[in-house]
Amino acid sequence: MPTTTGMKGGGYYDANSKEQRSASDAFLPWLEEAIAALPEPASHQQSWNFLDIGSSEGANAIYTMNRLVEIVRRQSDLPVWALFDDLPTNDFNQMFLNLFPASTPALSATDVYTAAIGGSAFGRLVPPQSLHLATTFNAIGFYETRPAARLPHFILAMHPNPGAPREGVEVSTSELIPFQKQAHQDLCHFYAARAAELVPGGKLLVQVFGRNETQSTGHGLMDVLNDALLDFVEADMLPRSFYEAFVFPAYYRNIDELMAPIREEPELAAAYRIEHAESRDVPVPFNTAFASTGDRETWSHSYISFLRAFSEPVLTAALPQDLPQENTIEKIYQRMERLLIDHPERYEFHFISIAALLTRL
Numbered sequence: 005m006p007t008t009t010g011m012k013g014g015g016y017y018d019a020n021s022k023e024q025r026s027a028s029d030a031f032l033p034w035l036e037e038a039i040a041a042l043p044e045p046a047s048h049q050q051s052w053n054f055l056d057i058g059s060s061e062g063a064n065a066i067y068t069m070n071r072l073v074e075i076v077r078r079q080s081d082l083p084v085w086a087l088f089d090d091l092p093t094n095d096f097n098q099m100f101l102n103l104f105p106a107s108t109p110a111l112s113a114t115d116v117y118t119a120a121i122g123g124s125a126f127g128r129l130v131p132p133q134s135l136h137l138a139t140t141f142n143a144i145g146f147y148e149t150r151p152a153a154r155l156p157h158f159i160l161a162m163h164p165n166p167g168a169p170r171e172g173v174e175v176s177t178s179e180l181i182p183f184q185k186q187a188h189q190d191l192c193h194f195y196a197a198r199a200a201e202l203v204p205g206g207k208l209l210v211q212v213f214g215r216n217e218t219q220s221t222g223h224g225l226m227d228v229l230n231d232a233l234l235d236f237v238e239a240d241m242l243p244r245s246f247y248e249a250f251v252f253p254a255y256y257r258n259i260d261e262l263m264a265p266i267r268e269e270p271e272l273a274a275a276y277r278i279e280h281a282e283s284r285d286v287p288v289p290f291n292t293a294f295a296s297t298g299d300r301e302t303w304s305h306s307y308i309s310f311l312r313a314f315s316e317p318v319l320t321a322a323l324p325q326d327l328p329q330e331n332t333i334e335k336i337y338q339r340m341e342r343l344l345i346d347h348p349e350r351y352e353f354h355f356i357s358i359a360a361l362l363t364r365l
């Protein structure tokens with residue numbers, strides 16, 4: 005069972021994911037360089053085959069794919085397959101609407117063909133040696149399967165943020181080990197699947213939310229979610245047993261963890277050359293707006309909408325059915341928004357975008 009059913013659909017993710025676009029845009033120059041260095045498709049292929057993995061409803065993925073097609077068109081007129089993958093439960097209807105707004109193709113260059121694929125990033129998605137370029141943005145931080153290990157005193161596999169302390173909230177180093185191992189295994193599966201699918205010389209751009217020495221993309225976001233859930237437990241609006249069993253199914257890696265499978269696993273080391281690997285603290289549109297306006301309400305609302313777009317499906321699936329109050333989910337997000345308005349400094353948010361560009365050997 006995957007760990008999420010996808011993002012909040014019906015256009016909500018598209019409308020509340022400028023932050024993810026900023027995190028992937030930071031690495032577009034690498035893709036420009038990668039496309040210029042791609043080997044010509046073999047004569048039996050007759051097309052460029054590009055795949056984006058974890059595309060959600062598609063607004064960000066289609067925007068990036070358009071850029072990639074523009075770049076490849078500078079060097080070649082060959083047809084392009086633009087493929088978009090996500091979990092089968094994703095809102096693919098919205099993706100197709102985005103691909104053909106007003107019945108005209110969003111990927112407007114000539115000879116571009118689109119298709120969507122339902123399947124997990126951690127398994128095989130296309131036939132062997134068929135892809136020239138694979139990309140993934142803000143997706144592979146979700147575990148392949150729900151972690152079995154528990155964290156009774158926090159909701160994320162990470163040491164709690166020292167900037168947002170709360171009594172009783174703690175995670176020990178040994179509690180983190182099963183999560184770190186699972187995240188490593190997931191990445192091994194991801195890289196192995198792409199190694200099978202890429203042609204020799206093909207490129208893989210892998211980008212995801214992560215952490216650096218001082219900041220984690222989980223800081224702020226997961227603190228406000230954790231605080232709201234604990235407030236509800238303390239007010240008897242949620243059972244403590246729910247809180248103790250709930251782990252948000254994402255892992256915020258650092259750049260060494262992103263590269264570890266390629267450096268440590270002989271089969272993967274033989275499959276790839278690392279061209280670039282970097283983490284960046286990227287601009288966050290709602291923080292930039294807050295810095296210029298000082299408008300806390302707008303900042304809090306945008307922050308919560310961004311958080312809600314990827315956390316609500318996870319939370320909805322995890323909440324017990326028979327809660328004492330109706331509409332608990334709505335109230336949890338209202339509580340989070342209140343917390344942000346009252347304590348913006350406690351929930352400061354940085355987007356640490358980590359990425360690598362690899363060449364299939």
Ligand SMILES: C[S@@+](CC[C@H](N)C(=O)[O-])C[C@H]1O[C@@H](n2cnc3c(N)ncnc32)[C@H](O)[C@@H]1O
Nearest residue numbers: 010024058060064090091124125141142143146
């Ligand atoms: C935060 S969204 C990112 C969407 C888009 N790539 C972007 O950067 O805006 C994460 C996406 O990853 C998808 N996802 C999560 N686990 C996945 C898996 N195992 N295989 C494929 N997609 C997955 C989710 O369904 C969701 O659509």
